[in-house]
Amino acid sequence: MKALNGLLGLILLSSCAGRAIQAPREGASADNGAMQRSTLLVRRLAWLEGGLQTDYESDRRVAGEALGKWEGKVPGPDDVDGRLDYLSTLSASGRHAEAASGLQGLLGTRPDEKRAVFLLAANALRAKRHELAKFLLGRLEKDAGFPWKSLVYNNLGMLALQEGNRQGALGYLEKAAKAEPRNAAPLVNLGALYLQSRAFGDAEALFSEAVQLDSGFEDAALGLGASLEGVGKFEDAHRVYSEHMAGNPEALSVAFNDSILLGNRLQRREDAAQQMLRYIQRGGKESARAHEIIQSWR
Numbered sequence: 001m002k003a004l005n006g007l008l009g010l011i012l013l014s015s016c017a018g019r020a021i022q023a024p025r026e027g028a029s030a031d032n033g034a035m036q037r038s039t040l041l042v043r044r045l046a047w048l049e050g051g052l053q054t055d056y057e058s059d060r061r062v063a064g065e066a067l068g069k070w071e072g073k074v075p076g077p078d079d080v081d082g083r084l085d086y087l088s089t090l091s092a093s094g095r096h097a098e099a100a101s102g103l104q105g106l107l108g109t110r111p112d113e114k115r116a117v118f119l120l121a122a123n124a125l126r127a128k129r130h131e132l133a134k135f136l137l138g139r140l141e142k143d144a145g146f147p148w149k150s151l152v153y154n155n156l157g158m159l160a161l162q163e164g165n166r167q168g169a170l171g172y173l174e175k176a177a178k179a180e181p182r183n184a185a186p187l188v189n190l191g192a193l194y195l196q197s198r199a200f201g202d203a204e205a206l207f208s209e210a211v212q213l214d215s216g217f218e219d220a221a222l223g224l225g226a227s228l229e230g231v232g233k234f235e236d237a238h239r240v241y242s243e244h245m246a247g248n249p250e251a252l253s254v255a256f257n258d259s260i261l262l263g264n265r266l267q268r269r270e271d272a273a274q275q276m277l278r279y280i281q282r283g284g285k286e287s288a289r290a291h292e293i294i295q296s297w298r
Contacts, residue, residue, distance in 0.1 A: 063089055063092035063093040063094075064093040064094070066089050066093075067086075067089055067090065067093055070086050070089070074086055077105075077106065077109055080106070080110065080113065083102070083106060084106075084115055084116060084119060086102075087099050087102045087103055087106070087116075087119060088119055088122075090102065091119065091122065091123040091126060094126075096123055096126055096127040097127075099119075099123045100120065100123055100124070100127070103116050103119055103120040103123065104120070107120070114140065114143065114146050115148075117136055117139065117140060118136075118137075118140055118146075118148060118151065118152065120132075120136055121133045121136035121137045121140070121155065122155060124136065125155060125158070125159060130159060130162065130163070133155070133159060134156075134159060137152055137155055137156050137159070138156075140152045141153070141156065147180070147181070148181065149176075149179040149180060150176045150177075150179035150180060150181055150182065150183060150186055151176075151181075151183070151185075152176075153172045153173070153175040153176035153179055153186065154172070154173065154176040154185055154186040154189060156172045157169045157170075157171075157172030157173035157176060157186070157189065157190075158189065160172055166193070169193070170190070170193060173186050173189050173190040173193065174190060176189075176190070177190050177206065182213060183213060183214070184209075184210035184211075184213045184214040184217050184220050187206045187207070187209055187210040187213070187220070188206070188207065188210050188217070188219050188220050188223055190206055191203045191206035191207045191210065191223045191227070192223060194206065195223065195226060195227065195230070198230065200227045200228075200230035200231045201227075201231070203223065203226075203227040203230075204224065204227035204228060204231075206223075207220055207221075207223035207224035207227055208224055210223070210224075211224055211240075211244075215244075215247065216247065216248055218244070218248065218251045218253060218254060221240060221241065221243075221244035221248075221251070221254055222253055222254060222257060224237075224240050225237040225238075225240045225241050225254070225257060225258070225261075226257070228240065229261065229265070234261060234265040234266055235266070237261055238258060238261055238262065238266060241254050241255075241257060241258035241261070242258065245258070250282070252279055252282060252283075252284045252285075255275055255276075255278065255279045255284070256276070256279055256284060256286055256290065258275065259272045259273075259275045259276040259279060259290075259293075260272070260293065262275065263276075263293070263297050269297040272297065273294050273297055276290050276293065276294050277294070
């Protein structure tokens with residue numbers, strides 16, 4: 001099984017898929033159905049460079065491509081929702097300085113627009129400006145009326161983790177997992193910490209809920225499969241990977257893990273080799289290692 005070498009932090013998508021998003025409207029309540037369905041927005045806002053086994057570059061590319069829809073028609077200051085959507089896409093594409101400038105400009109004319117404060121904090125985390133991120137997130141944490149509490153706690157947890165404060169990170173991520181709006185990112189992040197501690201049962205429960213909330217979230221499927229593998233439920237792990245790939249054929253990290261599981265644990269080496277070859281043909285990042293694994297099965 002491929003090593004779990006990082007955490008999803010500030011999204012997401014956190015691991016973005018190629019779907020369009022809308023920023024939540026002002027005053028969106030915690031139980032707002034549209035907000036809960038905006039899984040790509042949650043991934044973008046709840047995610048930091050480097051995932052469990054996926055990587056940031058493909059997500060940055062997707063966000064960069066999404067900027068194309070704004071070409072020649074960037075939302076003006078009166079279209080607040082469109083402006084926030086554009087600036088969050090700008091940030092996710094790696095253009096942090098431009099995103100910060102735009103968000104600061106928006107706050108200059110609308111100082112009470114708390115969504116812009118959150119996006120500025122998220123952008124600061126991506127840009128490694130931790131003190132600014134901590135200050136802004138701290139303000140939002142104390143604001144009883146801010147509706148995106150799960151995302152605030154998630155990002156505070158990731159900030160604590162970056163600073164080496166594992167206990168603090170656990171505390172924030174546990175709050176994020178219970179807070180509204182319900183979303184997959186903090187569940188995946190908390191599950192990853194449990195996996196690192198080999199608490200496979202607790203991790204499985206979190207990743208299972210994350211998959212239910214966002215079936216297209218590759219890191220959720222990876223974490224659930226890894227948790228099941230950790231307790232020897234290899235057929236169940238293969239089922240999770242297969243179901244995810246059926247709906248997400250470009251989920252290369254899942255294909256890689258499933259191939260190793262098939263070849264090493266389930267002794268289905270011909271199937272494993274064929275799937276691993278498809279992984280290589282699609283340009284998987286571990287292609288060199290994949291070649292070596294295929295040779296070991298012969």
